Amino acid sequence: MTPAELAARLRLIVVTDRHAAAPRSVVEVVQAALAAGAPAIQLRDKEASARELLEGGRALLPLAREAGALFFVNDRVDVALALGADGVHVGPADLPVGALRSAVPHDFLIGTSTDDPESAVALEADGADYIGCGTVYPTATKPDAGYVIGLEGLDRVARAVSAPVVGIGGITPERASAVARTAASGIAVVSAVMGAADVSRVVGALLEPWRGRSGSPR
């Protein structure tokens, strides 16, 4: 997959959160998000054991496949490999991209996070396929996610690398248009979709501002 092809499939990454999804199941919310056109899912559950995460992935991956969406696992590269997922998203406390790149197949996608243009360049050189960048707007989901870089900060990181850059942090349907005017390729959201009363409407609204961009999200 070229960076441009990947970029088109990263317009919207729906990150799972079972607390935000409750009382609905994560499967139920993901199903609705996929039906509404979400092109990428990231399974994230820091409290789950590897086995629980694998079981969660086994429930979700076929749904993503059927919808033609990409499927990532947060942190646990081993779970992602055992599942046959498309890739992994690793943060600052997870395995370093360089160490990882040599341990996984060539076409296994590695996403990582930074809010700094220079780090983004280094991470791309280490083998990162895409970069999550934030916090774009203040958020309650990850109070420890670092300071707010805003749209300007996101734009700077996106212009520094050729890999797709995805904005994360407090992005809502109302704010998506402004994010789509930066050099970012897409957005990642946790609570905006997981906690949405009307998942289909929110996913549609989050995707809408990107429709002018070239490439098909699926």
Add this chain to the structure above:
Amino acid sequence: MTPAELAARLRLIVVTDRHAAAPRSVVEVVQAALAAGAPAIQLRDKEASARELLEGGRALLPLAREAGALFFVNDRVDVALALGADGVHVGPADLPVGALRSAVPHDFLIGTSTDDPESAVALEADGADYIGCGTVYPTATKPDAGYVIGLEGLDRVARAVSAPVVGIGGITPERASAVARTAASGIAVVSAVMGAADVSRVVGALLEPWRGRSGSPR
């Protein structure tokens, strides 16, 4: 490596525990254990992030290599692969052996745990290279490790499979001779070595009863 060759190298698996090692570092205790002839080390730290575990492994792996000892990582297969460790040890909450076997190189060793002969047979069929079996004696390290199966229980599991079976749980130098009279191939210890005042003496005493067995531990 044949099961017999592996068995000879699993006479004693020293499992790390930074709390038990304190105030000494894990590196210091492992170094002493290797110098005294420990043929296998398992890096275990359930509280560490993947990156911390990788850093811990990067400090320990060269010491194990230099000593000719095997090096395993507990639970985190991805960390083990990124390190270039010899294998992983997975428990009931970790990735299932079958899912794992297909995701790792053929010669990457997979150890797992069971106290039941039938499960041991199934795990060996799934691709487990060795089996940790206990709790042999009551222990404070893992109060949730299940009921005490004793030497008879260990012997039953060891006789059920051709893969090496390693007894774990409360094994001390005083008890090692009794364990060596079962069909088990070796023992795994946490606090007996990590918390030992004289690491060298304890490792020597834990290895002593196995000297009659064929094969060289290193």
